Amino acid sequence: MAGENIATPSPDRPRLLLVEDDAGVRRSLQLLLRARGFDVRAYSAGAALLADPLADSAGCFVADYSMDDLDGLEVLSRLRSRGWTGPAVLITAFPTADLRERALASGFDEVLEKPFREHVLGDTVVRxxxxxxxxxLS
Structure with missing residues (x-):
């Protein structure tokens, strides 16, 4: 996890969790989401995210499905078991109807297929x- 979360958290920027095992994709998504106004905490593995004490205060979660340690579904399941209730987006290069169904049933709000146009993820997270x-507030 060293070097992944280099920006100082800002109280006026909503915190977002990003877990993606591909370093280039992770950095690209991190920059994209920061440009959309989020304080992005990026991780290369689900276990690293779950070990971060700041994870539970995040407002949104974006996860790759297929990773070496835990898949995105398992990471969200563990976050939910700790009481985290924010919106979640699953990204995957291997979409199937079964995966989409399982992701939505496990609490993901959206499933996005990689590759996607850069604005799609940002627009989805903002929405x-x-x-x-x-x-x-209502």
Missing amino acids: LTQAREAHR
């Missing part, structure tokens, strides 16, 4: 976090 905030 989900704004909807969650509007619901919380």
Whole structure:
């Protein structure tokens, strides 16, 4: 996890968790989501994310499905078991109807197929976090 979360957290930027095992993809998504106004905490593995004490205060979660240690479904399951209730987006290069069904049943709000246009993930995360905030305030 060293070197992955180099930015100082900002109280006015919503915290987002990103777990992606491909370093180039992770860095690209991290930069993209920071440009959209998020304080992105990026991890190369699910276990590293789950070990971070700041993870439970995040407002959104983006996970790759296929990773070496834990898949994205398992990471979300563990976050949910700790009481985390934010919106979640699964990204995958191996989409199937079964995976989509399992992801939605396990609490993911969206499943995005890689590769996707850069605005798709940012727009999805903004929409989900704004909807969650509007619901919380109503």
